[in-house]
Amino acid sequence: MRRGEAEEPGRDLAGTLAISTVVNGITVALAVAGVLLLVLGWSTVVQPLVGAVLIVLAVVLRPRFASLPDNEPVLQRADAPRLFARIDEVAAAVGTTGVHAVVIGPDANASVTLVGSRQRRVLYLGLGLWEILSPQQRLALLGHELGHYANGDLRRAKNVGSALRSLALWCYMLAPEPSPTFLERFANLMLAAPRWAARGLLALLDGLTMRTSQRAEYLADRAAARIASSETAVELLDLLLVTDAVDIELRRESVLAQTGIGGRSRRDAWDGLWERLATHVGSVPEREYERLRRVSALRGHSVDSTHPPTHARRQCVSEGEPRPALLTLDDDTSAAIATELAAARKRVAQQVIRDFAG
Template sequence: MPDDVPVLSRDEAPRLFALVDEVAAAVGTTGVHRVVVVPDANASVGTYGLRGRRVLRIGLGLWEILTPAQRVALLGHELGHYAHGDTRRSRVVGTALRTLAVLVNLLTPDPPDGLLERVAVSTLLAPRAAALGLLTVLDHLTLRASQRAEYLADAAAGRVASTTAVVELMDRLLVSDTVGDKLRRESVLAQTRIGGIRPRDAEDGLWERIAAQTGAVPAREYERLRRAGERRGHSADSTHPPTHLRRRHLAGAAPRPARVTCDESASLAIAAELAPARAAIARRVIRDCAG
């Protein structure tokens, strides 16, 4: 795992891990060994190490714009991938995909400068092409199964957090694309001192401002985004079905009540556990995003 991101253990975040364990049990699997906190407007699960330890990656850009019920839905979806045997997250296939992706990145050099560098770069062309070819083939072979796994994970989230919470999560995903722009704007304003904002001031309350801006999005904008998504087939990436199809599938299913909830006390405790990571990531965003 990267050295420059906060990594939480059970001892450091007992209430967060307790919620993860409760959601995991409700979807029919076990919890995770580590939680990695990143600035992205995304979340994912995976494995690391020879023993296939489980890791949950929480992107604050998404986590911070969700309500407690929507966060339970997010956890239900991600942990649902473990429960339903998602091929791309299995130890063998998942490790192969990650390894090939890293290998392609390592074999992709910077533009050469001079004859000797051009010669050196040319020796990387064949192994990079081989790695990229294998990655493309494996990605294509697992794509259909991956999209099916997304629907199964959505269903698992609905059983845990309620159908309503998962539908609301789908709507939040439509506006999560703008979070990166909001973070970059905060960074630029701080580094250019526009309006007298200093970097330290911008770091304080960063996530609260992002959540407030997202919370102020009116219902009509969500409707517009849903219609636009239907026209262009909005999805998180190629491994995910279009968001509007996922939302429609959930909205058309029989309503389910929440089996796992996160009350105010638990939410505050989890926020306190995440506070050091939130501060570290805010500092990184403000100081690095503009560049």
């Protein structure tokens, strides 16, 4: 990232907002046209029928909002007051507000998203990542994730996010039948133009938001450094290089428990799972991290396509002006948060032992 680029607004902002507005407006237009034809077109038979079809189409193609999962623990403020208090403190420090819920899962990952028609903020904490971090690194993680809200990540904006989801749904609905009958072949041909239009708009919107999304990652890394110190933010980025190893270790634990190898009982194999994982990752020597950093620079390792290469993110943080920690997580608070997470840790550990082998 060039010097000063993080502070510059995305050059594609206008195009992104225009396409998002058009995409979201199409569904509204279909619904409005359908209602008008249905209400005002009774002088003919065709117009009400067309109106009904347009209304059904608008309902099918309407933007879908994400919802809270029903297969993973969801914590509300009353369930974990110390955790939420710390999240609020980090949020205030980066210039935003906290979240309405925290979802606990098994992955070596963390993210923020919006759920429901009211677009409430939700933080996802994967224990595969959370449990291998030190208390200070956990603050850096919270600073990074909440930094996405403070920095105005376009892909997390309601208008743009709903447009991306709508276009993905349109592409799915318009996808051609793989082994079509004669009538399905005709339908595939008739839908070719809207299908390619939807795919083109999705590719264009995805491309326009990619640069702003990657810029948001750099800014979120700076938020992590501001909260927990530059050194801790760099340590967090190094740990992202071993997330594949975390997934492998969790699968190994599941296989050992389900096969009984090593005398481990499936019934209680979840007990101590996260401590064993933290010990395993903690045993990785510095020379292995150095090797992974070199491989990252050569292969362009990235968390996913919306993230810049990890080595570039690390370089951006480490070469900037060193920042001391703005916040710290003391032992008492860390222990209190661990107690609040105890039930979720047990449930997710049992899920790992039960499901990860498959």
